[in-house]
Amino acid sequence: MDIKQQLELIKRFTSDFISEEELSAKLKEGRTLNIKWGADPSAPDLHLGHMVVLRKLRLFQELGHKVIFIIGDFTGMIGDPSGKSETRKPLTNEEVKKNADTYKAQVFKILDPKKTEVVFNSSWLSKMDLQQIMKLMSQYTVARMLERADFKERFKNNKEISIIEFLYPLMQGYDSVMINADIELGGHDQIFNLLVGRELQKAYGKKQQVIITMPLLEGTDGRIKMSKSLGNYIGITEPAKEIYGKTMSIPDELMIKYYELLTDLPQAMTSGIRDGIKSGRLHPKKAKSDLAKIFVTQFYDEKTAKAAETEFEDVFKKNELPADIPVIKIKKTAREISVAKLLVEIGLLTSSGEAKRMIKGGGVKINGEKVNDENQIFEYKGETVLSVGKRKHMRLICG
Numbered sequence: 001m002d003i004k005q006q007l008e009l010i011k012r013f014t015s016d017f018i019s020e021e022e023l024s025a026k027l028k029e030g031r032t033l034n035i036k037w038g039a040d041p042s043a044p045d046l047h048l049g050h051m052v053v054l055r056k057l058r059l060f061q062e063l064g065h066k067v068i069f070i071i072g073d074f075t076g077m078i079g080d081p082s083g084k085s086e087t088r089k090p091l092t093n094e095e096v097k098k099n100a101d102t103y104k105a106q107v108f109k110i111l112d113p114k115k116t117e118v119v120f121n122s123s124w125l126s127k128m129d130l131q132q133i134m135k136l137m138s139q140y141t142v143a144r145m146l147e148r149a150d151f152k153e154r155f156k157n158n159k160e161i162s163i164i165e166f167l168y169p170l171m172q173g174y175d176s177v178m179i180n181a182d183i184e185l186g187g188h189d190q191i192f193n194l195l196v197g198r199e200l201q202k203a204y205g206k207k208q209q210v211i212i213t214m215p216l217l218e219g220t221d222g223r224i225k226m227s228k229s230l231g232n233y234i235g236i237t238e239p240a241k242e243i244y245g246k247t248m249s250i251p252d253e254l255m256i257k258y259y260e261l262l263t264d265l266p267q268a269m270t271s272g273i274r275d276g277i278k279s280g281r282l283h284p285k286k287a288k289s290d291l292a293k294i295f296v297t298q299f300y301d302e303k304t305a306k307a308a309e310t311e312f313e314d315v316f317k318k319n320e321l322p323a324d325i326p327v328i329k330i331k332k333t334a335r336e337i338s339v340a341k342l343l344v345e346i347g348l349l350t351s352s353g354e355a356k357r358m359i360k361g362g363g364v365k366i367n368g369e370k371v372n373d374e375n376q377i378f379e380y381k382g383e384t385v386l387s388v389g390k391r392k393h394m395r396l397i398c399g
Helices: 003-011 020-028 048-062 093-107 130-137 149-156 163-179 188-203 240-248 252-262 267-279 284-299 302-317 339-345 352-360
Strands: 016-018 034-039 066-071 116-120 183-187 210-214 327-330 364-366 383-388 392-398
Touching: 003 020, 003 048, 016 020, 016 188, 020 210, 034 048, 034 163, 048 066, 048 183, 048 210, 048 252, 066 093, 066 163, 093 116, 130 163, 163 188, 183 188, 188 210, 240 284, 240 302, 252 267, 252 284, 267 284, 284 302, 339 352, 339 364, 339 383, 352 364
Parallel strands: 034 066, 034 183, 066 116, 183 210, 327 392
Antiparallel strands: 016 210, 364 383, 383 392
16 A cells, blocks of 8 residues: 555545644654553443544554554643643542553554553653653743633633642643654544644654544434433443443434444445435445444454344334343332432442433333333332333342
């Protein structure tokens, strides 16, 4: 593949590209390039939103280059302030290590382990002395930091900004200096941090990295960036039926973006799907089902994808319950308990507030009948099936 063809593949669906000329020059050198991707292990599970960048990293590996995956075990104890309206709660050392182990296991569902080097930025950041830290801090001004949209907004609204948060972009930028990054990839919301890395390389006498950012992927709600904390995510290690069912729940208008950013289909085929839906020749549900099977096949296999499709059809089209509903035995207590509180106690939902919202929206059923009163008391008798939405069910045996 010549340089022009490589550039066309690399540029596909990118948000920021700084710059094409510099990348072309690096590719012409004919050497293995160091492709940097950093992730703070702030949450233990990866989801489809991470896949957008991971797939582009895999492309670089297929073109013969090496991905240096930096696990921000040191920066993770600070927390990336990008997009945050308040200071983040720092992670403990134990939380960081536990999440990092999970990250390492999951990224190789996408990346080629033979072309990936995993490093921890504590191996150099924890060894910096005060003089080195002062040199690093001298490379940027407070005014430059306040150019960041999140910092600017917090400063405007008199919300606290910790000094250590100013250090975060400098430290992750210093990672680029230490690994001699040729290219750094990230989501579009990371552009400030990536630019800091580029400028620090210049300040430390290194060749500057090319910056490539990818679009942010909206979650299943179709509005907000996919996030586990917001509950609008599709996890890459979730059960196959969850991946399939959640994909079927995304808004129709978001489906093409998922096809473009998360599948290997040629652009002509993706355009054909878009045109088919627009003209009425292709039903959106059929296109969404095909997309769901692609995801399940990628993380499991084709047989599992077909089984997930069959179960989805049984549960949702025929209004049947799945065969493997979890069963728990509960004993009647002296106290009465509301349906909302029970849903939290048995683990179907995480808070009473969430349970009440689901009840109010008609999303909770007992034995197939909607619960209409958010304060309804649960009756301890016989066998009961509690359902939340279309995918969460629990069979209770009361004794």
